[in-house]
Each structure stands twice: as structure tokens, then as C-alpha cells.
Amino acid sequence: xxxxxxxxxxxxxxxxxxxxxxxxxxxxxxxxxxxxxxxxxxxxxxxxxxxxxxxxxxxxxxxxxxxxxxxxxxxxxxxxxxxxxxxxxxxxxxxxxxxxxxxxxxxxxxxxxxxxxxxxxxxxxxxxxxxxxxxxxxxxxxxxxxxxxxxxxxxxxxxxxxxxxxxxxxxxxxxxxxxxxxxxxxxxxxxxxxxxxxxxxxxxxxxxxxxxxxxxxxxxxxxxxxxxxxxxxxxxxxxxxxxxxxxxxxxxxxxxxxxxxxxxxxxxxxxxxxxxxxxxxxxxxxxxxxxxxxxxxxxxxxxxxxxxxxxxxxxxxxxxxxxxxxxxxxxxxxxxxxxxxxxxxxxxx
Amino acid sequence: xxxxxxxxxxxxxxxxxxxxxxxxxxxxxxxxxxxxxxxxxxxxxxxxxxxxxxxxxxxxxxxxxxxxxxxxxxxxxxxxxxxxxxxxxxxxxxxxxxxxxxxxxxxxxxxxxxxxxxxxxxxxxxxxxxxxxxxxxxxxxxxxxxxxxxxxxxxxxxxxxxxxxxxxxxxxxxxxxxxxxxxxxxxxxxxxxxxxxxxxxxxxxxxxxxxxxxxxxxxxxxxxxxxxxxxxxxxxxxxxxxxxxxxxxxxxxxxxxxxxxxxxxxxxxxxxxxxxxxxxxxxxxxxxxxxxxxxxxxxxxxxxxxxxxxxxxxxxxxxxxxxxxxxxxxxxxxxxxxxxxxxxxxxxxxxxxxxxxxxxxxxxxxxxxxxxxxxxxxxxxxxx
Numbered sequence: 229x230x231x232x233x234x235x236x237x238x239x240x241x242x243x244x245x246x247x248x249x250x251x252x253x254x255x256x257x258x259x260x261x262x263x264x265x266x267x268x269x270x271x272x273x274x275x276x277x278x279x280x281x282x283x284x285x286x287x288x289x290x291x292x293x294x295x296x297x298x299x300x301x302x303x304x305x306x307x308x309x310x311x312x313x314x315x316x317x318x319x320x321x322x323x324x325x326x327x328x329x330x331x332x333x334x335x336x337x338x339x340x341x342x343x344x345x346x347x348x349x350x351x352x353x354x355x356x357x358x359x360x361x362x363x364x365x366x367x368x369x370x371x372x373x374x375x376x377x378x379x380x381x382x383x384x385x386x387x388x389x390x391x392x393x394x395x396x397x398x399x400x401x402x403x404x405x406x407x408x409x410x411x412x413x414x415x416x417x418x419x420x421x422x423x424x425x426x427x428x429x430x431x432x433x434x435x436x437x438x439x440x441x442x443x444x445x446x447x448x449x450x451x452x453x454x455x456x457x458x459x460x461x462x463x464x465x466x467x468x469x470x471x472x473x474x475x476x477x478x479x480x481x482x483x484x485x486x487x488x489x490x491x492x493x494x495x496x497x498x499x500x501x502x503x504x505x506x507x508x509x510x511x512x513x514x515x516x517x518x519x520x521x522x523x524x525x526x527x528x529x530x531x532x533x534x535x536x537x538x539x540x541x542x543x544x545x546x547x548x549x550x551x552x553x554x555x556x557x558x559x560x561x562x563x564x565x566x567x568x569x570x571x572x573x574x575x576x577x
Numbered sequence: 578x579x580x581x582x583x584x585x586x587x588x589x590x591x592x593x594x595x596x597x598x599x600x601x602x603x604x605x606x607x608x609x610x611x612x613x614x615x616x617x618x619x620x621x622x623x624x625x626x627x628x629x630x631x632x633x634x635x636x637x638x639x640x641x642x643x644x645x646x647x648x649x650x651x652x653x654x655x656x657x658x659x660x661x662x663x664x665x666x667x668x669x670x671x672x673x674x675x676x677x678x679x680x681x682x683x684x685x686x687x688x689x690x691x692x693x694x695x696x697x698x699x700x701x702x703x704x705x706x707x708x709x710x711x712x713x714x715x716x717x718x719x720x721x722x723x724x725x726x727x728x729x730x731x732x733x734x735x736x737x738x739x740x741x742x743x744x745x746x747x748x749x750x751x752x753x754x755x756x757x758x759x760x761x762x763x764x765x766x767x768x769x770x771x772x773x774x775x776x777x778x779x780x781x782x783x784x785x786x787x788x789x790x791x792x793x794x795x796x797x798x799x800x801x802x803x804x805x806x807x808x809x810x811x812x813x814x815x816x817x818x819x820x821x822x823x824x825x826x827x828x829x830x831x832x833x834x835x836x837x838x839x840x841x842x843x844x845x846x847x848x849x850x851x852x853x854x855x856x857x858x859x860x861x862x863x864x865x866x867x868x869x870x871x872x873x874x875x876x877x878x879x880x881x882x883x884x885x886x887x888x889x890x891x892x893x894x895x896x897x898x899x900x901x902x903x904x905x906x907x908x909x910x911x912x913x914x915x916x917x918x919x920x921x922x923x924x925x926x927x928x929x930x931x932x933x934x935x936x937x938x939x940x941x942x943x944x945x946x947x948x949x950x951x952x953x954x955x956x957x958x959x960x961x
Contacts, residue, residue, distance in 0.1 A: 252895075288891050332885075335958050336892050 229253050229342045230325060231280065231287070233272030237344030238279040238408040239397045240388040244342055245283050252338065253280040253287040256324065258296040259419040275408050282406060290332070292324055299323035301419060305433045311483045312556035313460045316417055318373055326381045340384050347371040348390035349382055352569065357512050358382040360570040362562075365393040372527050375560035375573040379512035427458055439486035443470050444479060444495065456486050462496050462552035479552070497549040501525070501534070501559060503542045507575035515561065515572050517542075522562040525553045525576075531562065542574065580897030581947025585875055585936025586729060586759060587901055591825070592784035592937070598828045599786070599821050610818050611809060624820045627827035631791055634830050635776055636767040641794035643810045644823045648758040648779030650803070651792040652679035652723075654813065655754040655775045657686075658800035659721045660693045663752070668720035673698045673706050673735070674919035679777075680723050680756055681915070698724070703870035704733035704920050711740060715747040722753050726760035726770045730916045730932055731867045732876025734760065734769065741772020752798050758782050758790075762833045762936070763841055763873050766793075774798050778830070780822060784937060785829035789822035836937075844935050845874035847944050851933065852877055854948035859955055864926055875935040880926035884958045889931055892958055896950040901932045 229241045231253040244251045255276040273289055280287035300320045307314040330341055346363030347370050360382055363369040377385070389397050394413075401409035416422070420429045430436060439456035440449050451468055453459055463478040467490055470476045477496030480489040490496075501523075508515060517538030522531045523546075533547035544559065553559070553576045563569040602623065608616035610624045624644075631642045645651045660668050670684050674697040688695035696714055699707050706724055715722075722744055727734045737755055744751050755773040757766055762783050770776055774796050780789035792813075806815030833840075855863050859881070866878040881889060886902045893900050902914075917927045933951075935944070 286894070288894075290887055332888055335888060336895070337957065 229285075230329065230344070231255050231276040232344065232414070233275030233279070233408060233411075234344065234414060235401050235406070235408045235411055236346065236389050236394075236397055237276075238406045239392075239400050239404070240342055240344040240386075241279065241285065242283055242400070242404050242406065243388040244386065245285060249340075251283070251285045251342075253283075253285050254329075254333075255287070255289050256329070257289055257291045257293060258320065258324065259301075260293040260297070261419060275411065278407050282404075290329075292328065295328055296320065296324055305430060307556050308430055308457050309434045311457060311481055313554035314556040315373075315558050316419075318376065318558050321373055322376050326377055330381055330384065340386050341381075342386035342388055344389055345370045345374055345387050346390055346394070347374050347387050347570075349385050349387055352566070358385070360511050361390070361568045362570075363387075363390045367528075368394045369528070371562075371570050372524050372529075372558070372560045375511070375570045376509045376558065377511060378509065382511060427455060430455075430457065437483075437486050439481075439488050441467060441476075441488045441490055443476065444489050444491045446471055450476065450490065453488055456481055456483060456488060459488050461554040477551070493551075494549075496552050498552055499546045499549050501544040501546065501553055502577050503544065503559065503574035504577040505540060505542050507577075508542060508572065509574070510572035511570050513571065520564045521571065522564050522567050524560045524562065525550075525557060531567065533564070536561065544574075578897050579899060580950050581943045582899045582938070583933040583935060583947055584899045584901050585939070586732075586782070586932065586934035588781045588787065589762070589784055589936045590938055591781075591786065592829055592832050594832050595785055595825045595828045599825050602821055602824060606820055610820055611807065620820055624818055624823055627820075627823040630827040631778070631793065631830055634766075634834055635778070635793045636771070637776075637793045637795055638797065640811070643792040643794070643813045644818060644826070645790045645792060645810075645814055646819075647788055648677075648756070648777050648782070648790040649679035650814075651777040651779075651790040652677065652754075652756055653683045654792050654800065654803050655777060656680055656683040656721065656723060657803060658813070659752045659754070659775070659798065660687050661801035662799035663720040664799070665718055665720050667694055667718055668692075669694045669696060669714075669716065669718045670721045670723070671696050671698055671711065671714055671719060672721075672723045673700060673725065675700050675704050675728050675731070675733075675916045676723060676725055677729055677756055677758070680725070680754075684723070693720070694718070700919050701870075702920050702922075703867045704728050704731045704916070705870050706735055706740065708736065708739060708743060712743045712747060715744060715751065717748070717750075719744075719748040719751040722748075722751055724753075724755060726755045726757040726764065726766070726773075726776075727873050727876075728916065729759045730914075731878045731920070732759070732872035732934075733867050734764070734871040734873065737770045738768075738772055745772070759873060759876075761830065763837070763875065765834075765837070778826065780826040780829060783826065783829035783833050785825035786822050789819060789826050791823075791826060840937060841874045844937075844939060847935055847939055847941065848874060848877050850941075851935070851944045851948055852879075854945070855879070855951060858948075858952040862955065862959070866920070866922065866926075866930070875939075877933040877935070879931060879933070880922070881929040881931065881955055882925060884929040884955060886929050886931055888958055889929060889954065892954040893931075893951065896954050898947050898950045898954070901934070902930065 231237045255273050277287050300316050304316045346368040348361040350361050362371045436455035441451045459481050467476050476490035479491045479495045521536050523534045534544040537543050557576045559574050561571040606620045608620045610620040628642045670693045684695050687693040753773045754775040755770050756777045758779040776793040778791045781787040802813045804815050862882050864880045
């Protein structure tokens, strides 16, 4: 049972113990640097240990700081240097919480891995194949951040709180007297502190360049940004209005000339989402190329209708234009006929 | 269920003699040992007996024992206390690269604050301090040299007598401190740590209680206290004394000294057997970190090739074997190990490094069961 010290994994562990499983708790120590939220602070380890004690299960701490740095932090920094906007939580889930941890627990002789994510693992027509399903609580559903998990992981995965609403989880925690019952949800990227922010974190690791904001239609320079590497496609914040008084949105970032191109909302929208061909993953069935799917482009974004096109230049053709999605962002693919079911994922190129 | 407890260097069980000595005192010693009335004097008497006993067993000046809240505090008092009281401008502190964090951290803290200049003494592949480098580093500004009597992870025993001789030659004003927390259960500190001016002890490594330690004074060394107040403990550690804990340390040390010759032989033979069994069954997959340097009888530090120490410890725990991966941080996670770095253990060996430590309660049956479980676990992790 992967225990972050938060309320979801605490209750998940309690439910497994209650169901009679032989449970061992493990907390991953991921980020060695300073942190003010997220999953790695020492107090969270204390919380996880205390809950394990209350439940009468063994608890271990795995120090994965080196692997986290190599698989999550360095690629995050490098992606920003190249002007992409990665999602480090997804990479952490992919490489550490699942790949590395599943490997490790198999060697240690455990048969199942459980986490406190709000999603479900179920069965559909094929009883031998595990399918990933949206969590019961639409506001807390985390199927998006698990959408890249392969069948090999899903087939040994337990998500004990996926059928509960968050309020029910908190109520169970309170009933059980778990110390994490009233702990606030973790929010942001665990290795970025609220004081330094993303800019402060990156400024210590790569050179950030100021850039000009240029209105594509008129060629006018509308202003400056402190760091072009931190500008995201479709971004509105900090951009201001054009000469016509209309809001402007980022349509293109040119790192070589340190130019941020902006335009009206229509110019920052597209019906096409191009995907990196090497990034496509499936939860166990062949992806339905040429067919309609439901896609989600952020953790709690709205489900969108699209057609998935395969080939050398895979892409999604959305039913309606949507705000541009930054390269590096993950797209979760859901079954149009059975929209709870995750089919797989891709990454915007 | 515990099959084999092989973590005596982390903590060993309380000796029955300690329980016998301390138990009755819980009821009877109510008074504050600094009080002047009869009850207070009685408590003070018990405390001073404990102090005198430790002093005699460790070759201290009469009454020259400061009871502390543990080995870490005694180390901190030695390092910080000497530097702040030495009167040398820009005092230099020399400590071995494989000291316990209880010595390294205060030394680094002083260096960061500009109160001292810190130099780390290198060690060889088995953790022995480089005496030439030591001699070359000593000078008029040297205020403190701190080298542990035996290393907590490797068990390697340092040549304290030779280190003391080098200091006497080149920097006679300098203070030699030795952390003898690990050595105390096994070595006669009057000989093994002869020449050290300050010696650190810890209760729970000896079979006393946790939360008590002592700094032993072999001569009158200027020391600035870390904790000030009522000037208890020779004025070096204020606060009402914990008489029972002090008694536990003194009784544990007395018993360790009485049993020593016999126990050293017995435990050394068990360690040899444990190693032979592992080597026999696992062959070249296991590698002994300190095969030839003098080492404590209970320490078996080894590396298992192709296995990750963190996984090995969890698997051993599940198999009922209590072992240690060296130093762990407060969260319980294994950290990059400065001792293994200092001895330049290759990364392939560092990855699978574990410390097995035997002690007073270790039996032949425990060694056999422990070896079997370790072999099984290593095979499971290696094939999976």
C-alpha cells in the first residue's frame, strides 16, 4: 500500500486491512530538496507511519530521491529549457509510483500494489483484462493522471477508495480516528515551493530569458515577459490586451528569437491536437484509430469529443475548437461508448 | 516474528543487571540530587557512585564524567565545547571522514558559522585513518582532533594510541576526543583509547537505557557548556540529573567490562560462523567490507552484489531478520552513506551494503537461522 500520509491512502490502507488482506505500507521519499506541500515532507512520512501503527501494519520508507531526480526533475527542467510544459506528476506516477515500485514489490514477494488514487480498476467484457475507470467522485477523479498505466500494472493494482466520494473518505478517516482525517489535499508539484514558485525553481537550474510579446495581426510589441521558457501556449495571464482592446492569448512561443506571439482567442484555439507518436500508450486494448473517443487534456478538464487519427503523425480532431494545449501535456483517452473507461494516453507534441 | 536480531550496534537489549539495579530506585529516589536534605543527599550519593564507577572504568580524572542525554549530546559537547573554549584564533578542527553525524554535524556547523576551520581526515579502504595525513595536518591552530575509537558501521578500530602520540608530538595543546560509543561494549578503553582526552559513551549500546550518555574527561580540558542553567554536571550540563539513567549506564558498563574477555571471543566466533555460512552459500555474491583491519567482534559489514540494500532490508524484515543499512535519516529512509563514500567502496557494492551486528544476546541458533534466512532472501531478490 503506497501511503503518502494523506487521507486517501490512509483510508485505502484501512479498507484493505478491514477486508483481511496482508498489508504492508510504504512511503516513497521522492524529493530531497525543500518543499512545502505534496508528498515528500518529513511530516507526511510521520503521518503515514502513525496511520500504519494505528492499523497494525508494517511500514517502510523507500528513498527514491535519486530516481525521482533522474526520471522527473531533470526531464522537467530540460523540457522547460526546450519550451515545453511537462506534467511532472504524470511522469512520477509512470516511472516511480508504478514502474519502479511494482518492480520492487514483485521482487519482495508482494502480489498487489494499492494506492489512494480516486479511480477504479474493473472488468468489462473480457474478464482477464483489467480496465481503468474514472473515480466515483467527479470532482476528485484521478483517472487522468493514471491514464498511461499499462495492463501489466493495472492487472495488479488496487484502488480501494476509487468507489468513494472524498467526503466519504474523510468521514471514514474520522470514524477510524486516523490522524490524516482533516489533512488538506496536496495540491501542487511537490518539489516546487510556494515561496520560490516554478520560476524560482527553474531559475536556479536553467537560464531564463526575458522576451517580447508581439501581436501577430499588427506586429506591435505589446509588452515583455520575464521568461519565455515559462510561457505556455494558450496562456492569457500576464499578456494583456491588444490595440483593439480585446484580450490576447499566446499562439506561439519562439525561443530562438525570444518572442511570444499572441492573438485573439480564435487564433489561440485549434481543432487539431498533434500527438507525439512515441508517446501513445494503451491500458490493454488497441487504440481505436479512425474512431471517435472522449479526451481530457488536464487533470480536471472537461471531457471533449474527438476522433483519434493514427499513422506517423497521430492527432486528435476535436469536435469543436479548443484552447491550444502546450507541448508536453498529457491527453487521456476515454471510450466514447463507455465513457468511464480509460483507453490510453498520448502526449501533445 | 524475529528470527535473528542482528542490529546490536543500533541498540542492544537492556541487561538484567541494569533492570535489577534501576527498578528499586524508581520508588526510592524521589528527591532532587542537588537538594541539601537527607533525601537529596541520598540521590546525590547514588549519582556520584555511578559517576565514579564510569570514571574508574574509563580512566577519567576523579569525578570526571559528565552525564548527558545520550552519545550525540556528549559528542556535541566535546566538539563545540572545546572549540568555543580553546582561546585559539581561527581554531582548526580535524575529524575523520567516517565520524558519526553526531561529531561531523557540530563540526560542520561551527565551520559554517565561521567559528572553526574544519579539515576531514581521509581513511583507507577499510576505514583506517591515514596517520601521515593526520601528522601533516596538525599545527599550532589545531584545537581539536576527533576520531572515533571504532566505526559504527564498519566496526573498524582506529589506532587511537598512535593518533594521540602524533598529537603529543606536533600539537600538544590540541584536545583529542574519541567517540567510543560502539567500542565501549567490546574494548578496554583504558588501553584502546589511551591518550584520548575526552571519550564519549552511550547507554543503550552497552545494555543500559536509551537517552543517557557520558562525556569522560581524562584531563582538565576547557569546555564551554551547551546547556546552561543550574550548573549541574561539573557546570558542563545544566538540568536536574537523571539519576536512574546514569546508574543504568554505570551498571551496564561494569557488566560489559566483567564479561568482556569471554564475550569478545564468543561473539567473534559467531560472527566468523555467520560470514562463513553466507560465503559458503552465496559465494562471490557477498563481499566483506572490512576483511583484514582490526574490527569490533560483533560487526559484519557486507555487500550483496546485484541487490538493492533498501529492498534487502525490507525482505529481511519480512523474513524476521533485523539488520541495518547503515545510517538512516529521521524519516527512516536510507541516505547516501558518507562512510561508504569515504572508503571509496565501488557503487556496485555500495548499492547492496548492509550491516549485521551481533551482541550479548546473540546465540548459535540465531546465527544459523539468520544465515539461512539471509541466503533465502538474497536468492529470492536475485532471481526475481
